[in-house]
Amino acid sequence: MSSYPVKKPTQEATGTSQKIRITLSSRKVQALEKACKDLVGRAKEQKVRVKGPMRMPTKTLRITTMKSPCGEGTITFDRFEMRVHKRVIDLFAPSELVKKLTAINIE
Secondary structure (H helix, E strand, O other): OOOOOOOOOOOOOOOOOEEEEEEEEEOOHHHHHHHHHHHHHHHHHOOOEEEEEEEEEEEEEEEEEEOOOOOOOOOOEEEEEEEEEEEEEEEEEOHHHHHHHOOOOOO
16 A cells, blocks of 8 residues: 655644634725725735635615605605625734734725
């Protein structure tokens, strides 16, 4: 029988780094994409393994109300909509390093 090669323990296997999932959500896509880009850029500067940003389905919150306050007159409705965009980023790093990476100002 042949023996399998021994795997060398990586940094992740030794327990010093953790998989940390960061979820970002916003109503404005441009602000969300900018925050994701800044976060991923900072992580790559520190040579952290990054997965993402992964786009999650957009939630659309809809409210339909009558225009008339009393209910008389023509039956007309207003339709309001709010879209919530979400991004998920996975970082494989120690928690102290992730705290430094996520200390950014978000507009």
